[in-house]
Amino acid sequence: MIYHELVVVGGGLAGLRAAIEAKKQGVDVAIISQVWPGRSHSGAAQGGVNAALANHPESADDTWEKHAFDTVKGSDYLADQDAVAQMTKDAISIIYEMEHWGCPFSRFDDGRIAQRPFGGAGYPRTCYGADKTGHYMLHTLVEQAVRAGVTMYVEWFVSRLVVDDGVCRGVVAYDMIKGGFEFFQSEAVVIATGGAGRTYGNSTNAIISTGYGMAMAYYAGVPLKDLEFVQFHPTGLLTTNILMTEGARGEGGYLVNGLGERFMQKYAPKAMELAPRDITSRSIQTEINEGRGIDGKGYVYLDLRHLGAQKILEQLPGIRDLAIHFEGVDPIEEPIPIVPSQHYSMGGIDTDMDGRTVLPGLYAAGECACVSVHGANRLGGNSLLETVVFGRRAGAAVVEYLGGPGAKRQGAAAGEAALKAAHARVEELAARAGTPGAEDPYVIRAGMTTTMKDHFSVFREASAMRVGLDKMMELKRRVKNVGLRYTGGVFNLDMIRTVELEGMVDVALGIAAGALNRTESRGSHSRTDFPDRDDARWLNHTLAFNTPDGPRLDSKAVTLGMFEPQERTY
Amino acid sequence: MPEAKFRVKRYDPEQSAVQNGAGRDHYDEFTVPYESSLTVLEGLFYIQESLDGSLSFRYCCRAAVCGSCAMYINGTYRLACQTNVRHLGDGPITVEPMPHLPLVKDLVCDMTDFFAKYEYIEPHLMRNSKVPDKEITQSPEERKKLDGPIDCILCGCCYSSCPSVWGEDNYLGPAALLKAYRFEVDSRDEAKKARLPYFDNERGVYRCHTITNCVEACPKELNPTEAIQWLKGAAVRRRLLGRAK
Numbered sequence: 001m002i003y004h005e006l007v008v009v010g011g012g013l014a015g016l017r018a019a020i021e022a023k024k025q026g027v028d029v030a031i032i033s034q035v036w037p038g039r040s041h042s043g044a045a046q047g048g049v050n051a052a053l054a055n056h057p058e059s060a061d062d063t064w065e066k067h068a069f070d071t072v073k074g075s076d077y078l079a080d081q082d083a084v085a086q087m088t089k090d091a092i093s094i095i096y097e098m099e100h101w102g103c104p105f106s107r108f109d110d111g112r113i114a115q116r117p118f119g120g121a122g123y124p125r126t127c128y129g130a131d132k133t134g135h136y137m138l139h140t141l142v143e144q145a146v147r148a149g150v151t152m153y154v155e156w157f158v159s160r161l162v163v164d165d166g167v168c169r170g171v172v173a174y175d176m177i178k179g180g181f182e183f184f185q186s187e188a189v190v191i192a193t194g195g196a197g198r199t200y201g202n203s204t205n206a207i208i209s210t211g212y213g214m215a216m217a218y219y220a221g222v223p224l225k226d227l228e229f230v231q232f233h234p235t236g237l238l239t240t241n242i243l244m245t246e247g248a249r250g251e252g253g254y255l256v257n258g259l260g261e262r263f264m265q266k267y268a269p270k271a272m273e274l275a276p277r278d279i280t281s282r283s284i285q286t287e288i289n290e291g292r293g294i295d296g297k298g299y300v301y302l303d304l305r306h307l308g309a310q311k312i313l314e315q316l317p318g319i320r321d322l323a324i325h326f327e328g329v330d331p332i333e334e335p336i337p338i339v340p341s342q343h344y345s346m347g348g349i350d351t352d353m354d355g356r357t358v359l360p361g362l363y364a365a366g367e368c369a370c371v372s373v374h375g376a377n378r379l380g381g382n383s384l385l386e387t388v389v390f391g392r393r394a395g396a397a398v399v400e401y402l403g404g405p406g407a408k409r410q411g412a413a414a415g416e417a418a419l420k421a422a423h424a425r426v427e428e429l430a431a432r433a434g435t436p437g438a439e440d441p442y443v444i445r446a447g448m449t450t451t452m453k454d455h456f457s458v459f460r461e462a463s464a465m466r467v468g469l470d471k472m473m474e475l476k477r478r479v480k481n482v483g484l485r486y487t488g489g490v491f492n493l494d495m496i497r498t499v500e501l502e503g504m505v506d507v508a509l510g511i512a513a514g515a516l517n518r519t520e521s522r523g524s525h526s527r528t529d530f531p532d533r534d535d536a537r538w539l540n541h542t543l544a545f546n547t548p549d550g551p552r553l554d555s556k557a558v559t560l561g562m563f564e565p566q567e568r569t570y
Numbered sequence: 571m572p573e574a575k576f577r578v579k580r581y582d583p584e585q586s587a588v589q590n591g592a593g594r595d596h597y598d599e600f601t602v603p604y605e606s607s608l609t610v611l612e613g614l615f616y617i618q619e620s621l622d623g624s625l626s627f628r629y630c631c632r633a634a635v636c637g638s639c640a641m642y643i644n645g646t647y648r649l650a651c652q653t654n655v656r657h658l659g660d661g662p663i664t665v666e667p668m669p670h671l672p673l674v675k676d677l678v679c680d681m682t683d684f685f686a687k688y689e690y691i692e693p694h695l696m697r698n699s700k701v702p703d704k705e706i707t708q709s710p711e712e713r714k715k716l717d718g719p720i721d722c723i724l725c726g727c728c729y730s731s732c733p734s735v736w737g738e739d740n741y742l743g744p745a746a747l748l749k750a751y752r753f754e755v756d757s758r759d760e761a762k763k764a765r766l767p768y769f770d771n772e773r774g775v776y777r778c779h780t781i782t783n784c785v786e787a788c789p790k791e792l793n794p795t796e797a798i799q800w801l802k803g804a805a806v807r808r809r810l811l812g813r814a815k
Binding site (some may be wrong): 042053096100101104106107108111112113135136139143146147154177204207208238240242304318322327442491493 | 583606607612618619620622623624625626627628629630631632633634635636638653674675676678681685689691693694695697701703704705706707708709710712713714717720721723724742747753756758760788
C-alpha cells in the first residue's frame with residue numbers, strides 16, 4: 001500500500017493543474033500516469049486558448065461576458081451558464097498565470113500575448129504559441145509540478161477506484177515498469193484522464209485517449225453526462241485523421257471543394273471558414289455526401305497556399321511538418337486533403353463547477369469531465385482553457401474537502417479487496433488465454449471503432465443508430481469473454497489494452513444510447529430524422545448510469561441565466 | 571497487398587533472469603501486410619495485436635509531438651509514428667530500442683536517469699521581481715530566441731546518441747542542457763547566477779565535446795550542441811567577468 005492524501009489520475013494539463021494547486025496549499029499529492037506527464041494528449045493541442053485579454057487591435061472592447069456569450073451560443077445553449085461565466089472570468093487570470101510560469105506564447109509587436117481569430121468567436125481572443133500551444137502549456141505545467149515537488153508515478157496504469165462505504169478512498173494501479181498491482185490509499189481522487197476519442201476509428205486523439213477514466217467513475221456509480229455530444233473536427237488529415245488546427249483557418253486558410261468553390265459561403269456566409277466546428281464539419285460532410293469532394297471522393301481541401309511561405313513558417317510550422325510527414329503534402333505548395341474527424345468528448349463524468357462528483361472524495365477535471373461548459377458543441381480554444389481553469393478549481397476543492405471533518409486513512413480493507421479483485425480479473429483473463437471460445441480483444445476493439453464511426457458520426461438517424469446500438473450491445477456481451485495472449489508482468493500492453501477495452505465499450509454504448517434517445521438536433525448531435533432543436537423537450541442534459549444491461553438514461557436541467565436560447569446562425 | 575518485414579529486437583527481463591540473460595540479444599521476425607501506407611508504429615501495433623501479444627513498446631500521440639516512440643530504426647534514431655515504411659527501402663526493417671540505455675522490456679528503455687537529469691537543472695522560469703498584473707511583456711524578437719528549444723519533446727534520442735553520456739553516467743546530456751538554455755535565453759528569466767551551478771559543474775556543459783551526434787539524432791531538427799556552447803560561454807562570462815547574464 002502507498003499513501004498520499006490526494007491521488008490525481010492522469011498527468012495532462014487538468015491533472016497537473018489540480019496537483020499543483022493542492023500541493024501549493026500543503027497537500028501531499030501524487031500524480032499517477034500511464035505516460036510521462038509531458039507526453040499526455042494535452043500536448044497535441046495546437047491552435048490556442050481563449051481569454052478576453054483584449055490584446056488584439058480588433059478586440060479592444062472584448063470582455064469575459066462576450067466570451068461567455070460566444071461559448072453559450074456555440075454550445076447550442078446546452079452549456080451551464082454559471083459554469084461558463086466562471087470559466088470565462090477565470091480565463092484572464094489563468095492565462096497570465098501560465099505566462100508568468102514561463103509559457104512561451106507568441107507575441108504582438110507591443111510585447112503582449114498574441115491572439116488570433118477562431119471559430120465561433122466574435123473577437124480574436126485565442127492566445128497561442130505558434131501552432132503548438134498545448135505542447136508549450138503542458139511542458140510549462142510539468143515544469144511547475146516538478147518545481148512544486150508533486151510526486152509522480154510514471155507509467156502506472158490505474159485500473160479501478162477504491163470505494164469504501166460510499167466514499168472514494170484511492171485507486172488500484174498496475175506498475176508497468178516493475179510489474180504487479182498496488183493499492184494507492186488516499187483521502188481523495190481526481191480523475192483527469194482525457195477524452196474517449198479512441199472509441200471511434202477516425203479520431204484525431206492520442207492512442208491513450210480511451211475514455212477509461214470515465215468508465216472507472218461510471219463503474220463506481222457516478223453518472224456520465226451528455227456523452228452523445230461528440231465533436232468532429234473539420235480538418236483531420238485524410239489518411240491518419242491527425243489534427244490540422246483551426247488556427248490554419250484563423251490565419252486565413254480556405255476550405256475548397258472538388259469544384260474549386262469556397263463552399264462555406266453556402267452554410268455560414270458571415271463566418272465562412274470560421275463557423276463553429278459542428279457547422280463546418282456538417283458542411284464538409286454535406287459536400288462530400290453530395291459528390292462535391294475532391295474528384296468526387298470522400299475529402300475536401302484545406303488550402304493555405306495564398307497565406308504565403310513566411311506566414312506558414314512563422315504561424316503554422318507544426319501543421320506544415322505534420323502535413324509533410326504524414327500526408328506527403330507541403331502546404332506552401334499544395335492544398336491539404338482533409339476529412340471531419342472525431343476530436344473531442346463534450347460529455348463525461350458529471351461534475352459541478354469545482355470538479356465534485358456525486359461520490360464523496362471523487363473529483364474530475366478536463367476532457368473526462370462534463371461541467372458542462374461546452375454543452376452540445378465546444379468552441380476551439382476552450383478545451384485548453386477548461387483544463388487549467390477546472391483543474392485549478394478541483395485542486396482547491398479537494399483542499400477544502402481535506403480540511404473538513406472525518407477520519408483519515410480509512411478504507412484499507414476496501415483497498416485490499418479492490419487489489420484482490422484486480423488480481424482476480426487479470427487471472428481470469430489469463431486463464432482464458434488461448435482457450436477455445438475466448439474472444440480476441442482486438443477484433444472487438446475494431447468492431448467498436450468501426451461501429452461508432454459508421455453509425456454515430458457527423459449525421460445520425462434512428463434506423464442506422466439502432467443497428468449500431470445492437471452491434472455495441474453484442475460487443476458488450478462478447479467483451480466479457482476476452483482472453484489475454486500474454487501474461488508476463490512487465491510492460492504488458494496486452495493486459496492494459498484488454499482491461500481498457502471493457503471500459504471503452506461501456507462508454508461507447510453510453511454515446512450510442514444517448515444519441516438514439518435524443519430526438520432533436522443540437523450542436524454536434526445532428527439527426528436527419530429530427531433536424532431541429534427542440535428546447536421544449538430537450539433543453540436538458542443526458543445522464544447515463546451504469547447497469548449490467550447497459551446504460552440507464554436520465555436527465556438533468558440546464559442552468560440558464562445570462563443568455564436566452566435563440567436561433568443559432570453564423 | 572504489400573508486406574513489410576520487421577526484425578524486432580526482444581528482451582524480457584523475466585525470461586532473462588531464468589536463462590541467465592540469454593534472452594538479451596535476440597531478434598524476432600514478423601511480416602506485416604498493409605494497404606497503402608504503414609508507419610513503423612502501426613506495424614508494431616499489428617504485431618502486438620495479431621502476431622505476438624508479448625511485444626512491448628511506448629506509444630501515445632502517434633503525431634510526433636509526445637516523444638514516446640523514439641527508437642532505433644535501421645540504425646537511425648527515429649520516432650516510430652513519423653516513420654513510414656515506404657521511406658525505408660525494400661529490405662527488412664530492423665527495430666531496436668534506443669541504444670546505450672538500460673532496458674525495461676523489448677523496445678522500452680529505462681528513462682529514469684534521463685528525467686532525473688531534466689529535473690536536476692531546475693527546468694522552470696526563475697523570477698525575483700514582483701509579477702505584473704498582466705503579462706510580462708516580451709518582444710517578438712526576444713520570443714524568437716525560444717523557437718527551437720521549446721519544441722523539444724524530450725524523446726531521448728539525443729541523450730542515447732551522445733558518446734559523452736555513454737562514457738560518464740553523471741553527465742546531464744543534451745536534452746537537459748537544452749532545457750537550461752531555453753530558460754537562460756528567455757528575456758523573462760531572472761535566474762542570473764541561480765541556475766549556473768546546475769550546468770557549470772563537472773556534470774554539465776564541459777562534458778560536451780561537440781561531437782554533434784545529438785544534432786543528427788534529433789527528430790525535431792534541434793541543435794543541442796550549439797545551445798551547450800552558448801551555455802559554456804555564458805558560464806565563463808559570469809564566472810570571470812561577473813556578468814549576470
